[in-house]
Amino acid sequence: MIPFLPLKDINDSFEPDLSRKIMEVLSSGWYLLGKENEFFEKEFSSYCGTKHCIGVANGLDALILIFKAYKELGIMKNGDEVIVPSNTYIASILSISANNLVPVLVEPSLSSFLIDVDKIEEKITPKTKAILVVHLYGQVVDMNPVYAIARTHNLKIIEDSAQAHGAVYQGKKTGNLGDASAFSFYPGKNLGCLGDGGAVTANDDELADSIRALANYGSHTKYVNKYKGMNSRLDEIQAGILRVKLQHLDEHNQNRRIIAEYYRDNIKNSLVKVPNVIDEKQHVWHVFPSMCEKRDLLQEHLKSKGVQTLIHYPIPPHKQEAYSEWNNLSFPISELIHSQELSLPISPILSLEDAGLVVNAVNTF
Numbered sequence: 001m002i003p004f005l006p007l008k009d010i011n012d013s014f015e016p017d018l019s020r021k022i023m024e025v026l027s028s029g030w031y032l033l034g035k036e037n038e039f040f041e042k043e044f045s046s047y048c049g050t051k052h053c054i055g056v057a058n059g060l061d062a063l064i065l066i067f068k069a070y071k072e073l074g075i076m077k078n079g080d081e082v083i084v085p086s087n088t089y090i091a092s093i094l095s096i097s098a099n100n101l102v103p104v105l106v107e108p109s110l111s112s113f114l115i116d117v118d119k120i121e122e123k124i125t126p127k128t129k130a131i132l133v134v135h136l137y138g139q140v141v142d143m144n145p146v147y148a149i150a151r152t153h154n155l156k157i158i159e160d161s162a163q164a165h166g167a168v169y170q171g172k173k174t175g176n177l178g179d180a181s182a183f184s185f186y187p188g189k190n191l192g193c194l195g196d197g198g199a200v201t202a203n204d205d206e207l208a209d210s211i212r213a214l215a216n217y218g219s220h221t222k223y224v225n226k227y228k229g230m231n232s233r234l235d236e237i238q239a240g241i242l243r244v245k246l247q248h249l250d251e252h253n254q255n256r257r258i259i260a261e262y263y264r265d266n267i268k269n270s271l272v273k274v275p276n277v278i279d280e281k282q283h284v285w286h287v288f289p290s291m292c293e294k295r296d297l298l299q300e301h302l303k304s305k306g307v308q309t310l311i312h313y314p315i316p317p318h319k320q321e322a323y324s325e326w327n328n329l330s331f332p333i334s335e336l337i338h339s340q341e342l343s344l345p346i347s348p349i350l351s352l353e354d355a356g357l358v359v360n361a362v363n364t365f
Contacts (some may be wrong), residue, residue: 002354004308004345005188013349014244021240028236033216036239041199043246047166048175050201052208055234056215059162059184062198063095063132065232066158066180069210070130071099072227075156080129082158085115087334088134090317092160095182096132104128105318105326107333111276113137113289113341116333117145124149130156135164135174137312138190138256138286139277143169143177158182162198163286165191166253175201180211185234185242190256190286191249193238252348256285259346259355263288266359272298287312288346290362295342298365305361310343 011018025036037055045053056062070076078100084092086105096103104123109116113136120131131150133141143157150157157178161167164174165183175181185197202208210227213220218229257280264274273291277283289312292298299309316338318326344358 001306001308002345002350002357004310004343005347006349007187007192010347010349011194014248017244018241021244022237025236025240031236032233034236036236036243037234040234040239040243040246043243044199045201047246047249048173048181048201050176050181051203051205052201054200054202054208054212054215055239056198056200057232057234058196059182059186059198060091060095061215061230061232062182062184062200063091063158063160064098065211065214065230066182066200066207067095067099067101067130068214068230069207070156072210072214073206076101076129079127081125081127083115083120083123083128083131083155085132085134085136086316086318086331087113087115087337088136088160088317089162089313090320090322091162091184092132092134093317093323101129102127105329105331107331108136108337110333110336112139112142113275113337114139114141117142117149120146120149121153124153124155128153128155130158132158132160133178134160135167137275137289138164138167138284139275140164140167140169140174140177140282156180161201162186162189164284165189166249167284168281176203179204180207185238190253190284191242191245193241193245195238197234197238197242198232199234248348253284255348255350256346257283259350259352260285260288262352262355263344263346263359266356267362269363269365271365272362285346288344289341290344291337291340292342293340295340298362299342301365302358302361305357305364307358307361308345312341312343313338 041053087108159181161174162184180202214229215232218227
């Protein structure tokens with residue numbers, strides 16, 4: 001069996017450094033808001049090219065905190081609208097709803113799976129306050145048109161970078177392409193910890209200061225609460241693990257690119273479409289999404305050949321029970337993607353030999 005993502009083997013590749021770091025934290029006797037978190041925040045903000053990084057509990061919290069901070073600063077209020085792609089993991093949308101803001105869905109481009117920037121402006125109203133771009137599957141949204149729209153309409157740009165650690169757009173990394181960015185460090189991410197974890201990156205001092213307090217019960221000083229905050233903190237063990245893994249992120253992303261290029265060059269089955277890529281540096285291949293009209297049959301065929309796959313994602317957000325008020329809406333491009341997408345195995349330790357077995361299995365469908 002070629003597993004979709006062999007997390008244990010991936011983590012074993014960081015040994016003995018991971019185990020050494022865990023024992024270091026355990027021996028320190030300090031498990032929250034300590035030196036590991038402080039060092040990781042500095043190292044990750046430097047990596048992204050931003051002034052600030054705030055470690056938080058997970059990627060959803062990172063997004064929620066950004067919108068919550070903008071509300072506390074008076075930049076957004078209940079009922080304001082946020083543009084968001086209709087083809088995304090539901091967390092992107094949940095973060096907007098959680099702040100009593102209104103998600104406004106925009107269809108993706110079928111060629112990139114990312115928000116169709118040509119369709120954003122028609123959805124803007126006087127209530128629109130922000131565009132949430134999602135660098136889905138590890139590919140960066142084409143940001144220049146987004147910048148132009150944001151300037152024209154005085155909108156904030158928030159990045160959902162949960163799947164795009166280390167991706168580069170015109171010389172700048174994700175996390176530094178908007179007014180604020182949210183990252184997830186869920187174990188399966190390109191930069192993943194051994195549990196939940198997340199971060200916000202930003203250059204705005206006031207915004208970062210507000211997010212840091214909101215994530216710590218609304219407090220800058222212990223027992224003094226400026227905001228009605230929440231408890232969302234990156235613990236010391238996870239921060240230490242991320243420090244170890246961050247040193248290898250660019251190398252691991254390049255390994256993913258090699259596998260993705262091999263797939264794109266060698267999958268020749270006319271029933272299976274592989275992604276187009278304009279600039280390899282703009283993609284870190286968190287997921288390798290293929291498209292097939294007979295997706296379920298393809299998945300069964302690959303399973304019979306010993307290849308594990310996943311679907312990202314089987315149900316689009318507007319068809320989820322959680323958003324039943326949208327269930328009668330039609331977003332045909334999103335629905336097509338969700339009905340045909342099948343993710344092939346890709347990881348920093350997948351060998352070209354195993355990638356060849358995947359290619360052969362796909363080509364015999």
